[in-house]
Amino acid sequence: xxxxxxxxxxxxxxxxxxxxxxxxxxxxxxxxxxxxxxxxxxxxxxxxxxxxxxxxxxxxxxxxxxxxxxxxxxxxxxxxxxxxxxxxxxxxxx
Amino acid sequence: xxxxxxxxxxxxxxxxxxxxxxxxxxxxxxxxxxxxxxxxxxxxxxxxxxxxxxxxxxxxxxxxxxxxxxxxxxxxxxxxxxxxxxxxxxxxxxxxxxxxxxxxxxxxxxxxxxxxxxxxxxxxxxxxxxxxxxxxxxxxxxxxxxxxxxxxxxxxxxxxxxxxxxxxxxxxxxxxxxxxxxxxxxxxxxxxxxxxxxxxxxxxxxxxxxxxxxxxxxxxx
Numbered sequence: 001x002x003x004x005x006x007x008x009x010x011x012x013x014x015x016x017x018x019x020x021x022x023x024x025x026x027x028x029x030x031x032x033x034x035x036x037x038x039x040x041x042x043x044x045x046x047x048x049x050x051x052x053x054x055x056x057x058x059x060x061x062x063x064x065x066x067x068x069x070x071x072x073x074x075x076x077x078x079x080x081x082x083x084x085x086x087x088x089x090x091x092x093x094x
Numbered sequence: 095x096x097x098x099x100x101x102x103x104x105x106x107x108x109x110x111x112x113x114x115x116x117x118x119x120x121x122x123x124x125x126x127x128x129x130x131x132x133x134x135x136x137x138x139x140x141x142x143x144x145x146x147x148x149x150x151x152x153x154x155x156x157x158x159x160x161x162x163x164x165x166x167x168x169x170x171x172x173x174x175x176x177x178x179x180x181x182x183x184x185x186x187x188x189x190x191x192x193x194x195x196x197x198x199x200x201x202x203x204x205x206x207x208x209x210x211x212x213x214x215x216x217x218x219x220x221x222x223x224x225x226x227x228x229x230x231x232x233x234x235x236x237x238x239x240x241x242x243x244x245x246x247x248x249x250x251x252x253x254x255x256x257x258x259x260x261x262x263x264x265x266x267x268x269x270x271x272x273x274x275x276x277x278x279x280x281x282x283x284x285x286x287x288x289x290x291x292x293x294x295x296x297x298x299x300x301x302x303x304x305x306x307x308x309x310x311x312x313x314x315x
Contacts, residue, residue: 045192045193045196047127047128047129047193048128050129050132050189050190050192050193051128051129051131051132053189054132054135054136054185054186054189054190055114055135057182057185057186058135058139058182058186061178061181061182062288065178065292066292066295069292069295069296069299072299073295073298073299073302076299076302076303076306077302079306080302080305080306080309083306083309083310083313084309086313087313
């Protein structure tokens with residue numbers, strides 16, 4: 001039993017050592033940040049959503065602004081009609 | 095002006111309907127590729143901001159020194175349009191910068207001054223809304239000083255080191271990239287017509303408000 005456990009431990013240790021040395025050979029240790037020129041396509045920010053967002057925002061902003069002007073003009077016109085109505089009824093009472 | 099309003103609306107609508115087609119068809123710029131297509135509305139909106147700032151500055155000066163009510167209507171209308179177009183200019187520039195520079199925002203001279211211009215005109219509108227009686231004169235002074243910043247914003251890219259392209263980009267664009275040159279001026283013309291349409295509608299609102307104030311005063315008397 002003790003022999004079996006010892007065998008398992010030694011086999012596992014040998015596998016870890018082999019993997020560690022293999023990794024160390026394939027990927028040398030990096031000392032600090034290393035600059036590269038160019039970024040792979042998978043790392044780049046896609047431009048299409050930005051372009052679409054700009055034009056969509058413009059459309060929404062203009063529609064919203066036109067709606068606010070229309071609403072404010074309608075409110076002033078309603079106030080003027082109410083004032084004329086009040087003036088008309090006041091002159092009739094006299 | 096009122097006779098020309100409908101034809102201007104029609105021409106502006108036709109130009110804005112064709113603009114996306116033109117932007118889709120124009121060739122890509124060699125280094126920025128797709129994101130450079132933001133340029134056509136980004137530049138055009140700053141042309142509209144320039145027009146709005148000039149109208150606001152001149153109208154504010156006329157109102158401040160002569161007291162003409164119509165000038166005040168133009169001043170407040172163009173101040174609001176400056177804030178609206180400036181918002182879009184800053185937004186479109188931010189999204190373009192995210193791709194081209196890797197940042198949403200940079201506190202460099204051009205961007206910071208454009209942001210301050212927006213703040214000045216938002217301040218103008220707040221003064222008009224909450225300043226009470228006599229705020230028109232104070233706002234007119236703000237309008238003049240807001241307009242006075244425009245040349246500094248334009249030249250900021252030449253005077254200070256910034257990440258924003260210099261004004262010389264537009265001087266060489268015609269010879270290097272004629273399709274983009276034609277399209278950017280087409281879009282600028284569309285934006286200037288849109289500015290005229292919105293200005294007319296906004297001035298009409300101010301005229302109606304003034305008319306209602308006079309009617310209330312007459313009713314009280």
